[in-house]
Amino acid sequence: MASNHGNTNSEPATNEQIITEFFAKSLHIILESRCPYVSSRNYSGEQVLSSPSSSSSSSSIFWPRDKWFNLALKDCSAALENIDFWRQSYLEPMVVDVVLVQRSSNWDPLNCSPKKALVRNLSSKERYYWNSENDEYRNEVMSEKIIERWVVEYESKKCSNIGGGGGGSGSKRWSSTSSHTLYKKSTLLLRSLYVTVRLLPAYKLFRDLISSAQIGMYNLGHRVSSFVEPFTHTEEAEMQRFVFTPVDTACGRLCLSVLYRSSISDVSSEPSTPMSPQFIPDYVGSPMADPLKTFPSGPLPQGSPSFSHLGRRHSWSYDLYKASPPSGIPSPSPSYSESHATFAKPHSYRLPPTGVTCHLPDETPQEHVKNTNYDEYSPSPNFSMSPSPSPPTYTPGIHISNALKRSESAPVSIPAIRASGIPPLFYNQMLPPSPPLRPSKSSLAKMDCRSTLLQAGSTVDKIFPFGKDEAGRLTGVKISSNSSPQKSISRSSSRLSFPDDYDESEFSGPFVVDEDDMTDPGSRMTI
Amino acid sequence: MNCEVCQLKELEVEHIEVREVLRCILHTILFHRALGLVRPKDVDLELFDITYVQCGDVEHEKKINEKIDHFIDRVEKHPNKKNQICLSFYEVKNKQATWFTNKVERHYWEQWYINLNTVQHPKTHSGKSHHPKVVVDPGETASEERNARRTALESSLREVLFQIIKFVNEKKDHVPPIPNLDGVSFPYEITISSSSDSAFGMDMLKRMLQTGHPTMLS
Numbered sequence: 001m002a003s004n005h006g007n008t009n010s011e012p013a014t015n016e017q018i019i020t021e022f023f024a025k026s027l028h029i030i031l032e033s034r035c036p037y038v039s040s041r042n043y044s045g046e047q048v049l050s051s052p053s054s055s056s057s058s059s060s061i062f063w064p065r066d067k068w069f070n071l072a073l074k075d076c077s078a079a080l081e082n083i084d085f086w087r088q089s090y091l092e093p094m095v096v097d098v099v100l101v102q103r104s105s106n107w108d109p110l111n112c113s114p115k116k117a118l119v120r121n122l123s124s125k126e127r128y129y130w131n132s133e134n135d136e137y138r139n140e141v142m143s144e145k146i147i148e149r150w151v152v153e154y155e156s157k158k159c160s161n162i163g164g165g166g167g168g169s170g171s172k173r174w175s176s177t178s179s180h181t182l183y184k185k186s187t188l189l190l191r192s193l194y195v196t197v198r199l200l201p202a203y204k205l206f207r208d209l210i211s212s213a214q215i216g217m218y219n220l221g222h223r224v225s226s227f228v229e230p231f232t233h234t235e236e237a238e239m240q241r242f243v244f245t246p247v248d249t250a251c252g253r254l255c256l257s258v259l260y261r262s263s264i265s266d267v268s269s270e271p272s273t274p275m276s277p278q279f280i281p282d283y284v285g286s287p288m289a290d291p292l293k294t295f296p297s298g299p300l301p302q303g304s305p306s307f308s309h310l311g312r313r314h315s316w317s318y319d320l321y322k323a324s325p326p327s328g329i330p331s332p333s334p335s336y337s338e339s340h341a342t343f344a345k346p347h348s349y350r351l352p353p354t355g356v357t358c359h360l361p362d363e364t365p366q367e368h369v370k371n372t373n374y375d376e377y378s379p380s381p382n383f384s385m386s387p388s389p390s391p392p393t394y395t396p397g398i399h400i401s402n403a404l405k406r407s408e409s410a411p412v413s414i415p416a417i418r419a420s421g422i423p424p425l426f427y428n429q430m431l432p433p434s435p436p437l438r439p440s441k442s443s444l445a446k447m448d449c450r451s452t453l454l455q456a457g458s459t460v461d462k463i464f465p466f467g468k469d470e471a472g473r474l475t476g477v478k479i480s481s482n483s484s485p486q487k488s489i490s491r492s493s494s495r496l497s498f499p500d501d502y503d504e505s506e507f508s509g510p511f512v513v514d515e516d517d518m519t520d521p522g523s524r525m526t527i
Numbered sequence: 528m529n530c531e532v533c534q535l536k537e538l539e540v541e542h543i544e545v546r547e548v549l550r551c552i553l554h555t556i557l558f559h560r561a562l563g564l565v566r567p568k569d570v571d572l573e574l575f576d577i578t579y580v581q582c583g584d585v586e587h588e589k590k591i592n593e594k595i596d597h598f599i600d601r602v603e604k605h606p607n608k609k610n611q612i613c614l615s616f617y618e619v620k621n622k623q624a625t626w627f628t629n630k631v632e633r634h635y636w637e638q639w640y641i642n643l644n645t646v647q648h649p650k651t652h653s654g655k656s657h658h659p660k661v662v663v664d665p666g667e668t669a670s671e672e673r674n675a676r677r678t679a680l681e682s683s684l685r686e687v688l689f690q691i692i693k694f695v696n697e698k699k700d701h702v703p704p705i706p707n708l709d710g711v712s713f714p715y716e717i718t719i720s721s722s723s724d725s726a727f728g729m730d731m732l733k734r735m736l737q738t739g740h741p742t743m744l745s
C-alpha cells in the first residue's frame with residue numbers, strides 16, 4: 001500500500017493499538033454472551049432495542065468501536081467498564097472467569113454455626129443473603145463455581161527483524177505488512193471466538209437466564225482480572241481446555257484460550273463451598289423482593305484501601321436473572337478441540353510479566369480456594385499494601401488477608417471523569433478509533449448507583465486519585481507505575497487520532513485492500 | 528498461493544435435518560470468511576440445541592437458502608445417498624476476457640467439503656416382536672431411536688463446527704487481504720455432487736489438480 005511508505009516508524013504503535021483493541025474486543029465478545037445484564041442503551045446513551053437471541057441485520061448504525069475487526073456487537077456495559085486497565089497495558093493477561101452462582105435452599109446445620117457469628121457481624125450486609133428477620137440462619141446458601149476461565153494475553157518477546165537489522169528496506173517492507181497481517185489474523189481469531197462462545201455449555205445457561213423472567217436457583221457472574229489463583233488439580237481435571245492458535249507478531253504473540261466445564265449439570269449437583277455473604281456487596285435486598293434489579297460489575301470493597309494493589313483491575317458482577325435448573329447440557333466434547341484439551345494437568349496460571357516475581361500457591365483444598373476467592377474482598381485491617389510489584393508468598397491456611405496481597409486489586413469505581421480523547425491519526429490510514437472514554441448517561445447513572453451502594457469506592461478514589469495523560473485517558477489504574485515502570489506504557493503520543501467530526505461514511509476500514517481487480521458484486525458470488 | 532482444503536466429518540442426516548445442518552455449517556464457514564464489517568446474527572437451530580452465527584447479510588442468506596433448496600430437491604429424488612457440498616472461495620485472476628474467450632480465471636484458495644449421508648429411516652417398525660408376551664410400542668421405540676440418533680447427530684455437528692474453528696485458526700496465511708467490502712469479503716461458489724454422479728470424487732480431484740498442491744485436512 002502506498003500509504004506504508006515512510007510509516008514504518010509508527011508500525012509498532014499500530015500493532016500496539018491492534019493488540020489493545022483485541023483485548024477489548026475479545027472481552028466484549030465473551031461478556032456479551034455471558035453477562036445476563038443486557039444493556040438497553042447504546043454507547044452514546046440512546047436507548048435501543050436489543051434482542052438477546054439475534055441482532056438485527058438491517059441495522060445500519062455502526063459505532064466506531066464496531067469498526068475494529070469489522071465486528072459490530074451488541075452493547076455490553078460490563079465489557080466497556082472492565083477494559084480500561086488493559087487499554088493502559090496489554091502486557092498483563094486478562095483473565096475472565098464466568099461463575100455459576102447457585103442458590104440452595106437446603107438446610108445445612110454444619111454450615112449454620114460457623115456462619116452465624118458471621119451473620120451477626122455483617123451488620124449492613126445482612127441483607128445480602130441472610131434473612132435478618134429471624135435470628136436463626138435461614139436456609140438460603142449461595143455457592144459459586146467457576147465454569148469458564150478465559151485467558152487473553154500477549155506474550156512479548158524480543159522483537160525479530162527479518163533482514164538482519166533495522167533500517168533496511170527489506171525489513172521495512174516486511175514490518176510494514178506485519179500490521180496488516182496481524183489485523184487480518186486477529187480478525188479471524190475473533191470470528192472464531194464469537195462462534196466458540198456460543199458453542200460452549202455456559203452459553204445455554206446464559207440464554208436461560210436472559211429468557212427466564214423468574215428468579216431461581218442459578219445466576220451467572222463474571223470476574224475480569226489480571227491475576228487469578230490457578231485451579232487445583234481436581235478442578236482442572238473436571239474441565240476441558242480449548243486453545244486458539246496464537247497470532248504471531250513481530251514482538252510477541254496474541255494468545256487466547258479457555259478452560260471450561262463440559263457439563264454444567266455436574267456443577268450444579270456438586271456440593272460447592274458456600275460463599276461468604278461479604279462477597280457480593282452490590283446486593284441490596286433479597287432476590288425475591290427485587291427480582292429485576294441488576295447490578296453493574298465491579299463490587300467495591302468496604303472501605304479497604306488494599307484492593308488497588310499493583311493497580312490491577314478486578315471486578316465481579318452478578319445478576320439476578322434466573323437460570324432454570326440446568327437440564328443435561330450436552331457436552332460439546334469436540335474431538336478436535338480435545339487435541340488442545342488438557343485433562344488433569346495442573347496449570348499454573350499466568351504469572352505476571354517479566355520483571356515481576358510471583359510465588360505460585362501450593363495446592364489448596366477446594367473449599368479453601370473458594371473461600372479465598374470470595375473473602376478477598378472483605379476488609380482486612382491487617383493488610384498493608386506493598387509497593388512492590390511482587391506479591392507475597394501465598395501459603396494455604398493463612399488468613400485471607402494474605403490472599404488480598406496476591407490477588408488482583410479490587411475494582412475501583414470508574415469515576416465519571418472520563419476524557420473524550422480520540423486517538424491520533426496514524427499516518428493517513430483510517431484506522432478505527434479506540435472508543436472514547438466518555439461515559440454514557442446510563443453508565444454514569446450506573447456508576448453513581450454503584451458508588452452509592454459501595455461506599456468504599458469513594459474511599460479508594462481518594463487514596464488513588466485518577467490522573468490523565470495527554471489524550472485525556474485515565475491513568476489512575478496505573479498506580480503501579482511507581483512500582484513497575486516497565487508496565488507503564490504511554491501511548492498517548494503515538495496513538496491514532498481521528499477528527500472529532502468522525503464520519504463513518506468516509507471510513508474505509510483498517511488495512512483494507514482496494515484492489516481494482518476484485519470481482520464486482522455481480523460476479524462475486526456464484527452459486 | 529496454495530488451496531487449503533478441509534474435508535469435514537461425514538454426517539448421517541435425515542431429510543428433515545438436512546436444511547438445518549447445512550445452514551449451520553455453511554453459515555459458520557461464511558461467517559469466518561466474512562471479514563468485512565458485519566453485524567453477526569445468532570440463529571438457534573430448532574432440531575438441535577446449537578446456536579450458530581450468520582454474518583447478517585440478507586442477500587447471502589437468501590442465496591444459501593436457494594442452494595439448500597436445490598440440494599434438498601436432489602436428495603428427495605435420490606435418497607439414501609452420500610452427498611458432498613463444496614464451498615469454494617476464489618480470487619478472480621483474469622477479469623478481462625480476451626477476444627477468443629470469455630472465461631475468467633479463478634484461483635481457488637480454499638475449499639470446504641461438507642459430507643452428508645442422507646438417510647430416510649422408517650417411521651415405525653413393521654416386524655413382529657420376538658417376545659409375544661412383551662407388548663412393544665413400535666412408535667415409542669422408533670421415537671427413542673430417533674432421539675438417540677438426533678442426540679448423536681448433534682454431537683457430531685458440534686464436532687464439525689469445532690473442526691471448522693480449528694481449521695480457520697490453524698490456517699490463516701492463505702487468506703487473501705481483507706478487501707474493502709462489507710459482509711462476505713471473498714467471492715465463493717457452492718457446488719453439489721453425490722455418490723451417484725460420475726463426477727463425484729473426480730470433481731474434487733479435478734479441482735485439486737487445478738489448484739496445484741492442496742493441503743488436505745481431514
